[in-house]
Amino acid sequence: MEQALQERQRQIYRKGEQPFQLDCDKQSASGSVSQRACVFCGSRVVLYPIADAIHIVHGPIGCAAYTWDIRGSLSSGPELHRLSFSTDLREMDVVMGGEKKLYAALIELIENYKPNAAFVYATCIVGIIGDDVDAICKRVNQEKGIPVLPVHSEGFKGTKKDGYTAACDAMFQLVGTAPVDDVPPISINILGDFNLAGEIWIIREYFEKMGVHVVSTITGDARVRDIQRSHGAALNLVQCSGSMSHLAKSMKERWGIPLKRVSYFGIEDMAQALYDTAEFFQDAAVKERTAALVHQELSGLLPQLDKYKNDLRGKSAAIYVGGAFKAFSLVRALRSLGMTTALVGSQTGNRDDYEQLREICDEGTIIVDDSNPLELASFLEEKNVDLFIGGVKERPIAYKLGVGFCDHNHERKEALAGFKGMLNFAREVHGTVMSPVWKLTPRQSRQKAKECAA
Amino acid sequence: MLLRHTPPEVLERTSLTVNPAKTCQPVGAMYAALGIHNCLPHSHGSQGCCAYHRSALTRHYKEPVMAATSSFTEGTSVFGGQANLLQALQTIFATYNPEIVAVHTTCLSETIGDDLGQIIAKARTDGKIPEGKHVFHASTPSYVGSHVTGFSNMVKAMTNYFAESTQETKSQINILPGWVEPSDMRELKSLAATLGVKVVLYPDTTNVLDQPLTGVHDFYPKGGATVEDLRSAGDSIATIALGPSTSTDAAGELKSKCNVPASVLELPIGLQATDRFIDTLRTIADVKVPESINDERGRLLDMMADMNQYVSGKRVALYGDPDQLVSLSEFLVCLGMKPSYVVTGTPAQDFETRMKTALGDEFCGAKIKRGQGADMYIMHQWIKNDSVDLLIGNTYGKYIARDENIPFVRHGFPILDRVGHSYFPTVGYAGAIRLLEKILGVIMDKQDRDAPEERFELTM
Numbered sequence: 001m002e003q004a005l006q007e008r009q010r011q012i013y014r015k016g017e018q019p020f021q022l023d024c025d026k027q028s029a030s031g032s033v034s035q036r037a038c039v040f041c042g043s044r045v046v047l048y049p050i051a052d053a054i055h056i057v058h059g060p061i062g063c064a065a066y067t068w069d070i071r072g073s074l075s076s077g078p079e080l081h082r083l084s085f086s087t088d089l090r091e092m093d094v095v096m097g098g099e100k101k102l103y104a105a106l107i108e109l110i111e112n113y114k115p116n117a118a119f120v121y122a123t124c125i126v127g128i129i130g131d132d133v134d135a136i137c138k139r140v141n142q143e144k145g146i147p148v149l150p151v152h153s154e155g156f157k158g159t160k161k162d163g164y165t166a167a168c169d170a171m172f173q174l175v176g177t178a179p180v181d182d183v184p185p186i187s188i189n190i191l192g193d194f195n196l197a198g199e200i201w202i203i204r205e206y207f208e209k210m211g212v213h214v215v216s217t218i219t220g221d222a223r224v225r226d227i228q229r230s231h232g233a234a235l236n237l238v239q240c241s242g243s244m245s246h247l248a249k250s251m252k253e254r255w256g257i258p259l260k261r262v263s264y265f266g267i268e269d270m271a272q273a274l275y276d277t278a279e280f281f282q283d284a285a286v287k288e289r290t291a292a293l294v295h296q297e298l299s300g301l302l303p304q305l306d307k308y309k310n311d312l313r314g315k316s317a318a319i320y321v322g323g324a325f326k327a328f329s330l331v332r333a334l335r336s337l338g339m340t341t342a343l344v345g346s347q348t349g350n351r352d353d354y355e356q357l358r359e360i361c362d363e364g365t366i367i368v369d370d371s372n373p374l375e376l377a378s379f380l381e382e383k384n385v386d387l388f389i390g391g392v393k394e395r396p397i398a399y400k401l402g403v404g405f406c407d408h409n410h411e412r413k414e415a416l417a418g419f420k421g422m423l424n425f426a427r428e429v430h431g432t433v434m435s436p437v438w439k440l441t442p443r444q445s446r447q448k449a450k451e452c453a454a
Numbered sequence: 455m456l457l458r459h460t461p462p463e464v465l466e467r468t469s470l471t472v473n474p475a476k477t478c479q480p481v482g483a484m485y486a487a488l489g490i491h492n493c494l495p496h497s498h499g500s501q502g503c504c505a506y507h508r509s510a511l512t513r514h515y516k517e518p519v520m521a522a523t524s525s526f527t528e529g530t531s532v533f534g535g536q537a538n539l540l541q542a543l544q545t546i547f548a549t550y551n552p553e554i555v556a557v558h559t560t561c562l563s564e565t566i567g568d569d570l571g572q573i574i575a576k577a578r579t580d581g582k583i584p585e586g587k588h589v590f591h592a593s594t595p596s597y598v599g600s601h602v603t604g605f606s607n608m609v610k611a612m613t614n615y616f617a618e619s620t621q622e623t624k625s626q627i628n629i630l631p632g633w634v635e636p637s638d639m640r641e642l643k644s645l646a647a648t649l650g651v652k653v654v655l656y657p658d659t660t661n662v663l664d665q666p667l668t669g670v671h672d673f674y675p676k677g678g679a680t681v682e683d684l685r686s687a688g689d690s691i692a693t694i695a696l697g698p699s700t701s702t703d704a705a706g707e708l709k710s711k712c713n714v715p716a717s718v719l720e721l722p723i724g725l726q727a728t729d730r731f732i733d734t735l736r737t738i739a740d741v742k743v744p745e746s747i748n749d750e751r752g753r754l755l756d757m758m759a760d761m762n763q764y765v766s767g768k769r770v771a772l773y774g775d776p777d778q779l780v781s782l783s784e785f786l787v788c789l790g791m792k793p794s795y796v797v798t799g800t801p802a803q804d805f806e807t808r809m810k811t812a813l814g815d816e817f818c819g820a821k822i823k824r825g826q827g828a829d830m831y832i833m834h835q836w837i838k839n840d841s842v843d844l845l846i847g848n849t850y851g852k853y854i855a856r857d858e859n860i861p862f863v864r865h866g867f868p869i870l871d872r873v874g875h876s877y878f879p880t881v882g883y884a885g886a887i888r889l890l891e892k893i894l895g896v897i898m899d900k901q902d903r904d905a906p907e908e909r910f911e912l913t914m
Contacts, residue, residue, distance in 0.1 A: 008549075028501060030525045030538040031545030033494075038502025060561045060596035061471065061799070062478030066506035068850070079456050088471040088826065089597050094565060104469035113459050124500055124562040125597075128531060155500030156526035156562060373518060374550065377671040392509050396518045400671045442669030 011370055013354070016363035022354045024369040027159070033372045035320070035393055036347045038155035040123050041067075042163020045410070046243050047119050047151065047170065048081055049073035049194050049219040050227070054115040056085040058102050058133065059123030063155075064088070071410045073194045075221050076201070080115055089125070099131050106140045106148065116224035117147040119170060124155045147224070149173055160322070161242060161348050168247035171218070171227055175251060178225055180215075180232025186281050187213040189233045189257075191248055192240035193264065195220025196410065199417035203264050206274060206418065210290045212281070218244065231255040235280055237262050237273065242323035242348055264417035265326065265425075266333030267298070297419040305337070308426040311434055313338035317387040318380055320371060320394055321408060324349030324357060330389060330408065331360055337426055342383035345371050373397055384447060386433050402441030404432035455857045460831060462838040472831035473850065475773045476799025478596035479604030480558050481507040482633065484521055486608035487556035489639075489657020491678030494552035495521040498539055498570065498591075499560025514868040515636075515663040515876055520673055522546050522555075526562060535568045536576070543582045543589060550673065553681065554588040558608060561596035588681070590615035600800040601867070602699050602775050605633045609657060610703040616684035619712035624689040626652040627738055628714065630704050632697025632721055632777050633867070634881060636664040636677075641879035642696075642722075645732065648747055651739040654683050654690060664876045688712030692738045696731070697721045697777030699802045720808070721777045722881045723889070724785025725754055731882075750883040757887055758789060761894055764914075766790035768843035768897070773797040773833055773851065774866035776805050776824070782846060782865070784812035785886060793820055794842055797833045801825030830854065844897060859904075861896035863889075 010023040028034040044067045047055065051073075057064035064086030075081065087093075087101045106118060118140070122133045133150045141148040149170040153163050188207065193200045200220035207214055215233040216226035236248045236259040248259040260280065262273035271294050278290040317339050319330050324346040331341045344357055345368035357367055366379055373393070380388060380401055388398035391409030398405040406428050408416065414424040438444050480497060484507045487495035497504035504523035511519040522545075524530075524538040539557070546555055557570060570591040577583050592611035594604040609630060629646065631639050636659045643660070646653040661677025687693075687708060693716040695705035705716035717738075722731035728751075736743055768791045772779055776798050783793040793813060798805065805824045810817045821836055834854050837845075841858060845851050848866040855862035869875050879885040898914055905911075 027527060028523075028525050029541065029545050031496075031522050031542030031549070032525070033520055033522050033550065034501060034525065035505070036501055037505040038500045040500075041502045041505065056470075060478055061474050061476060061600070062480070062503070062506065062561075062596050064471070065474050065477035066510060068473065080459065082456055083459070084471075084473050086471045086474065087469060088474065089561075090826065091595070091598050094561075094597050101469040108467055108470045112461070124560070125565045128562070128565050154531075155502045156531055157528050159501075372549075373520060373671070374673055377673075381670075393505075393512055393519075396512060396516055397671050399516075400518060400665070400667060400669075402667065402669050441667060446669065 008375070011368060012375075013358070013367040015358055015361050015365045015367065020355065020358050022351070022367060022369060024354060025350055026370065028370055033374070034370060035372065036370060037160050039157050039160065039163040039166065040121060040153040040155045042160035042243070043121060043151045043153035043167040044163070045071060045194070046164055046167035046219060049075070050117070050119070050222045050224065051075035051081045052078040052115060052223050053117040053119055054080055054085060054109050054113055055119045055121065056087065056105060056109060057121045057123060058087050058098065058126055058131070059089055060125070061086055061088045063121070063123045071194065072196050072413065073220055074198050077223070080113060085109060094125065094129055097129055097131055098126065099136055102131065102133070103136050103140065106136070107144070110140070110144045110146065115146065117149065117174065119149050119151055121151045121153050123153065127154055147174055147177070159348060164243040165246045168244065168250065171247055172250045174224065174227045176228070176231045176255065178228035180229045183215055183229065183232035184213045185234060186211060186283060186286060187215050187233045188235045188237050188277065189215050189230045190217045191236055191238045192244035193217065193220045193417065196412055197415040199264070199415045199421060202415055202418035202420055206293060207277070209293050210274065210278060211283075211286050212277060218247070231257065233257060235260065235277065237277060239263055240323055241325050261325070263325065263329040265329035265421070267301070267336055267419065267422055268332055269329045270418055270422070271298075301419050301423055304423055305426050308430040309338045312430060315386040315433055316340045316342045316383060317389060318343035318376075318383065318385045320345045320376060320388070320390045322347050322391065324353030326408065327357060328360060331357070333422065333425060337429065339387070341365055342385050343368065343379045345369060377401065387429060402438050402443035404429075404435060404438065406432060456853050457834060457857050460834050460838065462835060464832065464835045467827055471827065471829050474799050474829050475797050475833070476600035476602075477510070478561070478601060479594035479599055479607065480560055480596060481510055482601040482604030482606070483558035483592050483594045483608035485511060485633065485659070486605045486612070486657045487558070488519065488662050489659040489678055490554055490556065490612060490684070491680045492553035492674045493556050493678065494546060494550055494554070496523070496542065496546065496555050496557045497521060497560060498524045498535060498557050498563045498568065500526045500562055503560045510868055511663070513870045516873065517663045517665060518671060519663075522550070524563070531562065531566055534566055535563050536573045539570075539573050540577055540580065540582055543577050547582070547584055547587060552587075552674065556608065556612065557589065557591035558594045558604065559591070560594070564593065564595035588615070602633060602777070602800045602802070606700045606703050609701065610707050612656070612684060613687065613704045613707040614711065616681060617688035617708055617712050618685050619688040622689060623691060624686055626654055626686070626690045627735065628687045628690045628693040628708065629653045629655040630693060630695045630701035631655055632700040633775065634697075634721065635875050635879065636660045636662065637875065637877055637879040638881040638885065641882045641885060645747065645882055646735060648744060649732070649735055649739065649741050651735055651741060654687050655679070656684060656687065688714065690714050692717065694719060694731070694734055694738070698804065698808065699776040699800065720784070720812070721781040723778065723781035724788065724886050725751070725758070725883070726784060726788060727781045728882050728886065747883070754883045754886050757890055761890065762790060764894055764897060767792065769794045770844045770846060771795040771833060771837055771842045772846040773830065774847045776800055776802040776808070778866055780808045780812045783809060785889070787813055787816050789890070791844070792816055795833055795836045796820060796822045797828045797830070798824045799828050844893065859900075861900045863892045863896055865889075
C-alpha cells in the first residue's frame with residue numbers, strides 16, 4: 001500500500017514546496033481508476049473530423065459504438081464522419097479471421113458512400129487474430145482507386161499519444177499526393193484544431209482577413225484533398241501539439257515546411273499566434289492588417305470582459321485536461337479574468353510541458369500527471385476551488401462537490417477559441433461559477449461555517 | 455440531412471454494420487457491478503475500454519462512475535494478463551479499498567486466453583486479496599452477444615459467487631430487476647413495500663447512479679446490494695426474474711445452486727406486464743393487493759381510455775434491447791398502436807417467440823430484426839420506404855427522428871441528451887402513465903407544430 005501511494009506522489013508536485021520533479025510519460029499502474037484512454041481513442045479523435053472520408057472500425061462493436069458522433073467536430077459540407085461503420089467482429093470471425101469481412105465491408109461502404117478516402121482502424125484483437133489489414137487496404141485501394149489507409153490503433157500498444165502518432169502516420173500518406181501549383185506563397189496549414197463548436201471557422205477567418213491563405217485545416221472541417229495538397233503551404237501552425245507534432249515534424253523533414261506552436265485560447269495566446277504568423281511572412285501589408293485585426297477585436301472584446309471580470313476576480317480554478325499544452329492557455333486565460341489556478345494537471349503531458357506549467361503557475365499550485373477521481377476530488381476540496389475545467393468524466397465529480405464546471409474537451413458546445421471564444425469562455429465560466437445553485441450546496445455552507453468560526 | 459447518405463433501396467449487407475443498435479458486453483457488466491455496495495468494477499483489458507464504459511455511463515446518468523482497469527500493454531498481449539491483474543488487485547486494495555472487486559473481461563483478454571478463475575485463485579494464494587475481501591469475475595467477450603449479455607453474465611457471476619443456501623428459508627423474495635434504470639428499481643422496491651413483501655433486489659443501482667448532491671464525492675455511494683443481500687438470496691422463498699434476456703441466467707443459478715424456484719417474467723413495462731408482476735408477487739407472498747395499487751392501476755387505465763383516440767392505429771418503430779422492446783410492444787398494442795419495425799442488435803434467440811406473444815395479431819404486420827446487421831441503418835431504410843408515426847429508442851434515434859420528422863420518445867440505453875430517466879420510472883403503473891404521457895406529448899407537439907394556422911386548435 002505504502003509503495004503504491006509513494007509512486008503516485010512522484011506524479012504530484014506542489015509549487016514552492018519542493019524542488020521540481022515530476023514523473024510523467026508513465027504507463028498508468030494496473031488497477032488505477034485512470035482518466036486516460038487508449039491508442040484507438042487517440043487515433044479516432046484525431047482523424048474523426050475528416051468529413052469526406054469513411055472511418056471504419058475493424059473489431060468487435062464496442063469501439064465503433066462508443067465513438068459514434070461523440071465529438072462535436074463540425075463540417076461545412078459532407079458529414080460522413082458522423083456515422084458509425086464497423087465490421088462488428090463475432091466469435092466465428094475471431095476464430096476464422098476477419099479479413100474477408102473487412103474487405104467486403106470496405107467494398108460495400110465505398111460503393112454506397114463514394115468517399116474520398118477510407119481510414120481503417122485496427123482495434124485490440126485484430127493483430128492477435130492475425131488479420132493483415134495493410135494487405136486488405138492495399139487491395140481495396142487498387143480496386144477502388146481511393147486512398148485506403150490502415151490505422152494501427154490496437155488499444156494496448158501504448159497510450160492515447162501513440163494513437164496520435166498512428167493517426168499522423170496515416171495522414172502523412174496522403175500529404176503530397178495532389179498538385180499545389182495554385183497555392184499562394186503566403187499560406188498556412190492549421191494543425192491541431194478540431195472545429196469543436198465551429199472554432200476553426202473563427203480562426204480561419206482571422207487568417208483570411210490578414211491575407212494569409214489557409215491550405216488545409218487538420219483535422220477540423222478537413223477534406224481529403226486539402227490534406228493531399230497541404231505540402232504546398234509555407235508554414236504549419238500547430239495547436240494541441242500532443243496530437244499533431246508528429247505530422248508537423250514529418251512534413252518538416254520531408255517537405256521542409258517550418259512549424260510554429262500556437263494556441264488560440266485566451267487573449268494573449270490568440271494575439272500571439274496571429275502576430276507570430278505575420279512575423280513569419282515578413283510582409284508589411286500582412287503585418288499591418290494583423291495589427292488592425294487584433295486592435296479591432298480587442299477593442300470590442302475587452303469592455304465586454306470587464307463585466308464578467310468584476311464578479312470573477314479572486315475566484316480559483318482547477319484544470320484537468322488531456323494535453324498539457326492546452327493547460328498553459330487556460331491558466332493565462334483564467335488570469336485575464338482575474339482568476340487563479342490552484343490545481344492543474346493532464347493525462348498525457350511530458351517533462352517540458354510540466355516544466356513550462358510550473359513556470360507560469362503561482363506558488364502553491366498543485367501540478368499533477370495522470371490523476372484519478374479520488375485525488376482530484378481531494379484536491380478540489382483542499383483548495384476549495386470555484387471552478388473545475390475538465391472533460392466528461394470530471395464533470396459530475398465537480399458538481400457533486402458543489403463546484404462549477406466548464407467542459408474544455410470534446411463536449412464543449414460553445415466555441416472557446418479566438419477572441420470571440422474568449423468572450424464565450426468568460427460567459428460560460430461566469431455562468432457556472434456564479435450560479436446560485438452552489439449557494440444551496442453543503443460545501444458552501446460548510447465553507448461559510450468555517451469562515452464564521454475563524 | 456445528416457443521414458442523407460442512407461438510400462431507401464435495401465441491399466443485402468453481409469459484413470458491414472452501420473450505426474449499431476447495440477454495444478459490447480463489458481459496459482453491461484460494469485453497470486451491473488455498480489449495483490453492488492462497496493464494489494469496484496474492474497475491466498481486464500486495455501485502458502480505453504474502461505474509459506469508454508465509464509464515459510458512456512457518466513453521459514447517461516450524469517454521475518461519477520468509478521471503475522479500474524488492468525491497463526494492458528504490448529507485453530501483456532504476448533505474455534498474458536496475469537501480471538496485470540495481480541498488480542491491479544494489489545493497487546486497488548491499497549488505493550481504493552473496496553469490499554468487492556467485480557472483474558469483467560474484454561475482447562483482448564478473452565482472445566489471448568486469460569484464465570480469470572486461475573489468476574484470481576493465484577491472487578488469493580499470494581495474499582494479494584486481503585482477508586474478508588471479495589474478488590469474482592464474469593467472462594464478457596465483446597464479440598459474443600451484446601451489452602445485454604454482459605449485464606446478464608455479471609448478474610449470474612455475482613449470484614454464483616455470493617448466493618448461499620443455509621437451509622433455513624427466509625421470508626423474502628428475490629427480484630432480479632434486469633437492466634433497468636435506478637428509478638425503475640426504486641419503483642419495484644416501492645411496489646413490493648406497498649404490497650408488504652420483503653424483497654432482495656439485485657443488482658441495485660439506486661443511490662449509486664442517482665445520488666443526491668451531498669457536497670462530497672462518495673467513491674462508494676451508499677446504495678447497492680450488500681454482501682448480506684446477495685448471500686441471503688440463496689435462502690429466499692422464490693425468485694422473480696424480470697427480463698428474460700438479462701435475468702434468466704442468474705435465476706437459473708439461484709435455482710441450481712440454492713434450489714430457489716424462479717418465475718421469469720417480461721419487464722413490467724405497461725399495464726399487462728405490470729399486472730403479471732404484481733400478481734406473481736402477490737401469489738408467492740400470499741398477500742392482498744392494497745387499494746392504493748389498484749387505484750394507481752385504475753388511473754393508468756383511465757388515462758388510456760381518455761386518450762385512446764390520439765394513439766389508436768399509429769405506427770411505431772422501436773429499437774433497443776430485447777427485454778424493453780417486448781414489453782414496450784405489448785403496451786403499444788394494448789393502446790391500439792401498431793409496432794411496425796422492431797430492431798435489436800442483440801442476438802437473443804427467443805426474441806421472435808417473445809415478440810409473437812407480445813404482439814399477438816399484430817405480429818404478422820411487423821418487421822422484426824435482431825443480431826448481426828440489425829442496426830439503425832436498416833431501420834431507417836424501412837422508415838424511408840414506409841414511414842411511422844412514432845419512434846421509441848435511445849438517443850441515437852434522434853438523427854432519424856429529425857430527418858424524417860417523426861415524434862420521438864427516448865427510452866433505453868444510452869440517453870445522452872435528456873434527463874429524467876434517472877428520476878422517473880417507466881416500470882409499474884406509474885411508469886406506464888409516464889410513458890403514455892411522453893408518447894402523447896411528442897405526438898401532439900408535432901400536430902401543433904405542423905398544423906396550418908386555421909387548423910391549430912386550443913383544445914385537441
